[in-house]
Amino acid sequence: MKKFMATVFIFIFIASFFSCASMQTKQEKGTAVGVGVGAGVGAILGQAIGRNTNATLLGAGIGAAIGGLAGNQIGHYMDMQEQDLRNAIAASESASIQREHDILRATFKGEAYFDSDLSELKPGTHAELKRISDVLSRYPQTTIEVGGHTDIRGPEEYNQILSEKRAETVKNELIQNGISGDRISAVGYGESRTISSDDATNRRVEIVIVPIRQG
DSSP: OHHHHHHHHHHHHHHHHHHHHHHTSOHHHHHHHHHHHHHHHHHHHHHHHHOSHHHHHHHHHHHHHHHSOOHHHHHHHHHHHHHHHHHHTTTOSSEEEEEETTEEEEEEEHHHHBOTTOOSBOGGGHHHHHHHHHHHHHOOSEEEEEEEEOOSOSOHHHHHHHHHHHHHHHHHHHHHTTOOGGGEEEEEEETTTOOOSOHHHHSEEEEEEEEOOOO
8 A cells, every 4th residue: 555655656757757857848838748748647647546447537637637737727727816816915005906807907006116217126016026036936837927117297209218128127126036038028008098187007017917828
C-alpha cells in the first residue's frame, strides 16, 4: 500500500511540474500544452489506481483539469482571485477592485503612485504592488493589461506619452516582483478614456486581469 501511494504522489508531482513549466511560456500556448501533458499523466494515474480502461479515462479527465482552465472553472478561479486581491488592498485608500463578468480591474489613483508629470513610482507604492504581484503569481492562467490614464488638462500628445511611461513603469514593477513579462501588456490611453468630471479620478493606472480559456 505504501508503495502504491508513493507511486500516486510521484505522478501528481510530475503533473504539477509540467503544468507549472508550461505556464512560464507564452500563456495561451502553455495552457494547451499543459492540458495535453495533464491528460496524459492523468491517464497513467488512472491505470495506477484502477488498472482498467474506465479508470484511465477518469484519470485523463483529472489530468486535463490540472493542465488547463475550462469554461466551468473560470468563475470559481476568478472568484478566488478577486477575494485575494481585495484582501491585498484592504488597507489601501488608493486602490480599488471591480468585477465585470469574469474580468477583474484593479484601479490605482495616479496621485498616490506618481508625482505630478513624472513616471517614477513613489517609494510607498512598492509594498502594495508587491502584494498585488503575489496574488497574480498564484493565478497564472490570466493575462494582464496595465493601462495608464490621464486627465484632459495639458496637450493631448504629452498626456499620451506620460500615460505610456506610467503603464510601462508599473509593468516593469510587476516583472521585478516575479510576474512573467509574457503575461503583461502595457498600454497608454492618455486622455481618451476619462471616467469622471473630476481630474484626479481620471489620473489613474488600471490593471485588467482576464482569464485564459482552455482551447
